[in-house]
Amino acid sequence: MTDALISVTVDGQDVRVGPGVTLLTAIAQAGINTPTLCYDPVMRPVNVCRVCVVELQGSRALVPACSRIAENGMQVLTDSPRVRQARRVVLELLGSSVDTSTAPDLRRFSVDYEAHPERFGDVQRVEQPVRADDNELYVRDYGKCILCYKCVQACGEEAQFTFAIGVAGRGFEAHIDTGYDAPLPESPCVYCGNCVAVCPTGALMGRKEWDLRNENAWKPEEQTIEDTICPYCGVGCGLRVTAQDERVVKVESPRDHPVTRGFLCVKGRFGYDFVNRRP
Amino acid sequence: MAASNYLLARCGVVEPTSLAEYASHGGLAGLRRALEIGPARVVEEVTTSGLVGRGGAAFPTGRKWAGLAAAAAPKYVICNADESEPGTFKDRKLMEEDPFAILEAMVIAGFAVGANTGYVYIRGEYPLATRRIERAAAALREQGWLGPSVGGSGFAFDVEVRRGGGAYICGEETALMNSIEGRRGEPRSKPPFPTERGLFSRPTLINNVETLANVPLIVARGGEWFSSIGVPGLVGPKLFCLSGHVKRPGVYEVPGGAPLRELLEEHAGGVVGPDFQAVLLGGAAGTYVTPEQFDTPLDYQSLRAIGGSIGSGAIIAFNTTVDIWDMVRRFAEFFAEESCGQCVPCRVGTVRQVEVLHRLDASMRREGDRELLVDIGQAMTSASICGLGQTAAAQVLSALDRFPLPVGAHR
Numbered sequence: 001m002t003d004a005l006i007s008v009t010v011d012g013q014d015v016r017v018g019p020g021v022t023l024l025t026a027i028a029q030a031g032i033n034t035p036t037l038c039y040d041p042v043m044r045p046v047n048v049c050r051v052c053v054v055e056l057q058g059s060r061a062l063v064p065a066c067s068r069i070a071e072n073g074m075q076v077l078t079d080s081p082r083v084r085q086a087r088r089v090v091l092e093l094l095g096s097s098v099d100t101s102t103a104p105d106l107r108r109f110s111v112d113y114e115a116h117p118e119r120f121g122d123v124q125r126v127e128q129p130v131r132a133d134d135n136e137l138y139v140r141d142y143g144k145c146i147l148c149y150k151c152v153q154a155c156g157e158e159a160q161f162t163f164a165i166g167v168a169g170r171g172f173e174a175h176i177d178t179g180y181d182a183p184l185p186e187s188p189c190v191y192c193g194n195c196v197a198v199c200p201t202g203a204l205m206g207r208k209e210w211d212l213r214n215e216n217a218w219k220p221e222e223q224t225i226e227d228t229i230c231p232y233c234g235v236g237c238g239l240r241v242t243a244q245d246e247r248v249v250k251v252e253s254p255r256d257h258p259v260t261r262g263f264l265c266v267k268g269r270f271g272y273d274f275v276n277r278r279p
Numbered sequence: 280m281a282a283s284n285y286l287l288a289r290c291g292v293v294e295p296t297s298l299a300e301y302a303s304h305g306g307l308a309g310l311r312r313a314l315e316i317g318p319a320r321v322v323e324e325v326t327t328s329g330l331v332g333r334g335g336a337a338f339p340t341g342r343k344w345a346g347l348a349a350a351a352a353p354k355y356v357i358c359n360a361d362e363s364e365p366g367t368f369k370d371r372k373l374m375e376e377d378p379f380a381i382l383e384a385m386v387i388a389g390f391a392v393g394a395n396t397g398y399v400y401i402r403g404e405y406p407l408a409t410r411r412i413e414r415a416a417a418a419l420r421e422q423g424w425l426g427p428s429v430g431g432s433g434f435a436f437d438v439e440v441r442r443g444g445g446a447y448i449c450g451e452e453t454a455l456m457n458s459i460e461g462r463r464g465e466p467r468s469k470p471p472f473p474t475e476r477g478l479f480s481r482p483t484l485i486n487n488v489e490t491l492a493n494v495p496l497i498v499a500r501g502g503e504w505f506s507s508i509g510v511p512g513l514v515g516p517k518l519f520c521l522s523g524h525v526k527r528p529g530v531y532e533v534p535g536g537a538p539l540r541e542l543l544e545e546h547a548g549g550v551v552g553p554d555f556q557a558v559l560l561g562g563a564a565g566t567y568v569t570p571e572q573f574d575t576p577l578d579y580q581s582l583r584a585i586g587g588s589i590g591s592g593a594i595i596a597f598n599t600t601v602d603i604w605d606m607v608r609r610f611a612e613f614f615a616e617e618s619c620g621q622c623v624p625c626r627v628g629t630v631r632q633v634e635v636l637h638r639l640d641a642s643m644r645r646e647g648d649r650e651l652l653v654d655i656g657q658a659m660t661s662a663s664i665c666g667l668g669q670t671a672a673a674q675v676l677s678a679l680d681r682f683p684l685p686v687g688a689h690r
Contacts, residue, residue, distance in 0.1 A: 047468050048622045050662045061669055062661045067468055082661060086624075089658030093627035120631055121638075121645060147620065167463060167620070170446070172630045174620025 009075045023054060023065040023076060032078055035087065035109040037094075037200055038148035039066040042261040043158040046149045050090050051109060054078050062086055084113060091115035097172075098126050099144045102202025102213075106146070124172065132210065134183035137270045138196050139210040142175060144203035151176060151195035151204060159263045164189040193269040197252060197262055206270070208249050219244060227254070230268040235259065237268050248272045283508065283516045283534045286492050290376035295411050298418040301379040309495030310424065313387045314432045321391040322348050325494065327502030329514035334359060334487030335561070335590045335666070337579055343484065346474040347392040350482035356389045356397040357459075357478060357485040360412075361443045361450040363402055364562035365613060366593030369518040370488035372530045374401070374408035377492070378415035382438060384491035386419075386429055387498055389436040392484050397438040400455050403445050413440050447617035451665050452485045453477075454619065465621045466665035489518055489592070509535025512578030513589070519577070521547040523596035524555070533577070540573040542594060552598035557681070559597070561590020563610045564670035566677035567603075586677065590670075604685050607678045608636040614671040625668030628659040632675055640685045652679060 005016040008023070010030040017026045022045070027034050038049035047064035056063045057075035062083065065076075077083060091110045095117030100106050110117070128142040149167065156163045164187045168177035178187035196204040205213075212218040223244045230237040238257040242250040251269050255262035293300040301307070313321045326341025347354060358381060362370040374381060385397045399416075401409045416438055419425040427435045441459055443449050449458045453467035456478045477483025493515055497505045508515050513535025519542055522528045526548030533542060543549065543558070557567045566587045568575070575581050582588055597606065615629040632655055635648050656672030663669045 047664065050623050050664075053662045061663070064468070069470075085654070086658045086662040089628075089654055090623050090662060093623055093631060093655075093658075096631070097627050119647070119651065120634065123634055124630055146623070147626070169620065171615055171618040171620045172626060174626060 006070050006072050008070045008072075011076070011078055017070050021070050023056075023063070023068045023070050023074070024052060026070045027054070027065055027076065027078055034065050034078065035105075035112070036066055037106060037109075037146060038150060040150055040153075040198055040255075042255065043150065043153045043198070046153065049094075049146065049148055051087050053083060053086050053090075055080050055083050088113040088115050092117045092120070094146050096120045096123050096125070098146055098201070098203075099141075100201065102144060102205070103146070103200060105200055126172075126175075128175065131184075132207075135185060135189075135191070135207075137191050137207055137266070138193055139205050139207055140176075140184075141203050141205070144201045145176060146201055146203075147174060147176070148200060150198040150200065154194040154198045154263070155189075159194050159261075160190070160192050162188055162190050162192070165195070191266040191270060192264065193266065194263045197264070197269075206250055212244070212249060218249075223249070230264070232265075232267045232271065237264055239264075239268060241272070247276045283532045285496055285508075285516045285532070286373070286489070286518055287377075287530070287532045289380070290372060293377070295376050295378055296414050296418070298379060298415070298422060301377075305499070306379050306495075307383060307424065309498035310383050310387055310390075310430065313390055313498050314430055314434070318348065318391045318393065321387060321498055324498055324502040325391070328493075328497045328505035329502075330490065330493050330497060330505065331514070331579075332487060333489035333493075333517070333592065335364075335564070335588075337589070340486065340490055343474060343486075344388070344392055347394075347482055347484045350392075350474065352393055353396075354392065354394045354482040355478045355484070356385055356392065356394045357452075357455070357483060358385055358397065358399045358488060358491055359450065359452060359455060359485055360399055360401040360405070360408070360488045361455060362405070362488065362591075363443075363447045363450045364564065364591040364593055365610070366520055366522050366559070366562050366595040367591040368520050368522075369530045369592055371402075371405055371408050373488055373492050373518075374405070375411050378408075378411040379419065380495055381412065381488055381491055382415055382419055382425070384486075384494035385438060386424065386436050387494050388484055388486065388491065390429070390434055394484065395435045395437075397436065398441055398459055398478070399438055400441045400443060400449070400459060402450075403443040409440065409442055416440065446619070447613075448619040448665075448667055451667060454665070455485070456483065463619075465619050466667070468664060510576065510578050512536060512576070512580035517577065517589075517592065519592045519594050521594050521596070523558070524551040524598040524601075525549065525596045526551055536576040536578045536581075538574050538576050539568065539594070542577070543573065543596060547596075550596065550598055552600055554599050556597045556599045556601055556603065559593070559595040559606075559610075559674060561588050562593035562595075563613050564666070564673055565590045565593065566673055567681050569681055586680070602685075603678060603682050604636070604639055607675060608633065608639070610674050611636050611671075614667070618667065618671070622662075622664040622668060624659045624662045625664070625671060628655050628663075628668070629671055631655050632659075632672065636675070644684070649679065649684060652676075 008026045013030045035051045045067035047067040052065040053062035055077040092115045131140040237260045240252045253260040330340040331337040449464040451466045454464045458464045473483040531546040611632045618625045620626045656676045659672045
């Protein structure tokens, strides 16, 4: 089987991977971390954020590691000046456009790549009203949205097949939309919250977390996290329950859970209030 | 003056709605010969001709065709007629004045690569071109040159006309395919290339209007004949669109390798106003060329040597009265308007470019703004998904190379 393997050189290191594998995997195999924002291991790569770009010998432009399939003999540079420059500017462009206060990965990469979004000066930012009141389950604060398309994917072909949201508008005005900006209850949304689960910036957030954060009462250091099984139906989805002050404040499913891959339904994700109602 | 009159031979000469006039002026000769010699030899002729794509990327047409001919059916042929590059109007002229030639070329292409369906994707703002192509298709259908048995050969081919909705990005080949499929006009990631996975996820041949216009000539007269026109760096006849400060703006045909000065002075009649300051070569996604470079031959290699490119074939001339930084900003605004918004470098980079260009005059400029433009431009060029983002900074970077920053308030 050895000859079926594909040989790729990553920063001078020879790496062998199976056929159909992405450069991101090959690079990881070389022990090198690649920053990603729009990439999600359980969804097809859309390669729009461009922070994972690498230099591929023979290619004029940089290529996205997350989606480019490894080919025999490829020579890849992941930390060349050109790669670092592109990643830094991309992070600066994002940081100068949106509120990154609840986007830990974006903030961490910005430190790693010495990004200084403030150097653009007085700039246009993504300004959108927070949609907090059209439903009780989750909040949409698109001033934090980096348009990674993950929510659209999770709502559509990659998980839920509901297609309640899409991208509307063009250029800097491009944004996530329910269709003519309809309030969620008037959209096809089924409140599975899978969009919330995949959002990397906190632009989509469970209502409880949003309220606690606003009251300055979201205290990760005082929270406990337990894994359990959803009590509702017979599928047996794995749940990861976050509690604070002995109250459930958030329910997720582990992204590496073999059944759910992190996706749940409305009951599993949001139907936990009964737990908090003790006599 | 080097004359070349192949692509425009019928333009303004024949009645563009008359198939009979088309046929009596050399029309259908290419298709007739194609049906005689068979698909493999048609691909051979196109390969021998040395024709490269005229949409801007200059990919060898024969190689594209050969790739598609080897792919599994069903497959499609698309004519990219979404000509939207500022300063570019050659495809419009071809479609309006010689529409049968484009359709003939598509039938030849379909025959050569084994496709039975073609799409003509025409820019929405080209209503006359759309009508002319539609009428020409109807006439060809009536005479049996489109339909279940092209020219009685048993080969089935027909075309569908699609109109663009006004987005520049839909001229990008994969965004165009998304648009035909009814999806949002966003470019796809390449690879896979359209020859492998294109329209409706099937192998697809997509060629620009001007590229296709060469095909009937090549097949009728042979690839050898075609390759004797022009220079190695640009084989065959080439159309250029002259606009701006020239006395006779218009579409001109020259053999590949004609010097830029010849087009400006002889064909377009020279400068309007004092003197040429520069031309923007290749459209908004192109680069500025200044008078001391006007003797450069218009071929891919010579232009690469001066950091230029033929791009869409647009030559926009500016005389010395033009505030060049104002032009730079306006072209930058065009890209900010037309970015689809999919990837970060283009969606945000085009906006940041405009913001810096707005404050470029000496009174408002911040220290480091020049470096900032270079930084943004390099990242857009390196990291954007498609040709739009990868070239949207070209004119800014080229202006920084060639023109001093404004010294006083420039507006």
